[in-house]
Structures are given as C-alpha cells and as structure tokens.
Amino acid sequence: MIKAVIFDLDGTLLDRDGTVKKFIEDQYKRLNNDLGHIPKSEYIKRFIELDNRGYVWKDKVYQQLVEEFDISAITWEELLQDYICRFKNSCITFPNLENMLGELRSGNIALGIISNGKGQFQMENIEALGIRNFFDVILISEWEGIKKPDPGIFKRAMYQLKVLPDECIYVGDHPENDVKAAQNAGMQSIWKKDFHWNDVDADIIINDLAEVPLIIKNLGRQIMKSS
Structure with missing residues (x-):
C-alpha cells in the first residue's frame, strides 16, 4: 500500500x-x-x-x-x-498542483520533496508556490550534503517519512536524477512527461499532476486484490 x-x-x-x-x-x-x-x-x-x-x-x-x-x-x-x-x-506552478496535493492529503498520504539546488533559494520558491504546508519532509541537496541521483537522499526521505520503499512512490521529470535514481532506491517511479526526453523507462508515465491521486488509489486496489 x-x-x-x-x-x-x-x-x-x-x-x-x-x-x-x-x-x-x-x-x-x-x-x-x-x-x-x-x-x-x-x-x-x-x-x-x-x-x-x-x-x-x-x-x-x-x-x-x-x-x-x-x-x-x-x-x-x-x-x-x-x-x-x-x-x-x-514562480509558476503546473496546472492542478494544489488540488492534487490536497486530494493526496485527504487520503492520508504523507508528502515529501527532494530537490537539488541551493537550500534557501529552493525553499523560498516552494513558499512562493504556496505549497510549503502540504509537505511533511523537504530535502534540498545543499542542506543535506547529498544530491540526486545518489540513492542516499531518497533513503533519507523515506526514513524521515517512516515508510519502506514499496510504500512510497516518487514523481519527477528527469530520466536519471528522478526516475532511475528513485528505482535504484527501491521505489516505484512516476515520470511527469517532459518534451526534452523520450522513451523514459518509468514504472508509470503521466502528462498532468491531476493523474497522481487516481494512480495511488488504483495501486491500492491492485494490492488489495492480490492479497
């Protein structure tokens, strides 16, 4: 689950x-x-x-x-x-961002961010988007002393969220730093399509953030059916 x-x-x-x-x-x-x-x-x-x-x-x-x-x-x-x-x-958000986060939250899903970059700079951008309070854990590479695609930063996020790799899914746009790196940390990955890349080997591919809550629900149903 x-x-x-x-x-x-x-x-x-x-x-x-x-x-x-x-x-x-x-x-x-x-x-x-x-x-x-x-x-x-x-x-x-x-x-x-x-x-x-x-x-x-x-x-x-x-x-x-x-x-x-x-x-x-x-x-x-x-x-x-x-x-x-x-x-x-x-700062500009992608469509459906707040609704998506709110829907996940209402389903008791814990939320995290892993971002490469400068700590204060990235945190100010998160706050500018108005989404800071949705997240339980925010890891920014400068402050953590480790950066994607190192699996260590993914494992640190899971540890802080108190979840196992098979209880967590990662959403990102970069084939190596996000998709492959999350898989290397034992997680399933969702690739948010980006026109800069093709043929990304993700577990799930989306065009819009609005798709994420339904994916989580469907994964839960699949597990229940198989158990």
Missing part, C-alpha cells in the same frame, strides 16, 4: 521553463537602463541557453552574459543577487 508520495520540484511542481522566461523578461525590463543596449530577445535567449535548464548555477551564467554582451553598468554579482532575491516572485 502506498503511504507516501515524494516529488521533485523543478520541472515537476514548479514550471521552471515558464518561471525562468517570466523572470528574465522582468529582469530585463527592470534593469533596462543597464541592459537596454542588448536586444531583449537576445538577452532572454542567451540566458536560457547558458542556464541549461537550471543545471548551471547563475554565477557562471551572469559572468558569461557580462562578457558576451559587454555589460559595464552593472556587475555580474549584482545581476546574480537580483536573481537570488527576485526569482521567487516569478
């Missing part, structure tokens, strides 16, 4: 692609006096390329932007600080 569901954050609960685009458009607008010599579309496009879907920390991104676009009116450190302080204001 499934007693807990653990989620990835970026690309699973947080629409990171949409959030990044919204943030960088806002940054360009707010700092136009410093960035206005760069065509808006070029600044946005290059930031997104260098960001590499969040896998490159923004100190490197802004250093490169300052060099490539000959930005002199503002430093890369100031641009980075602007990102750290204001990114949360642009």
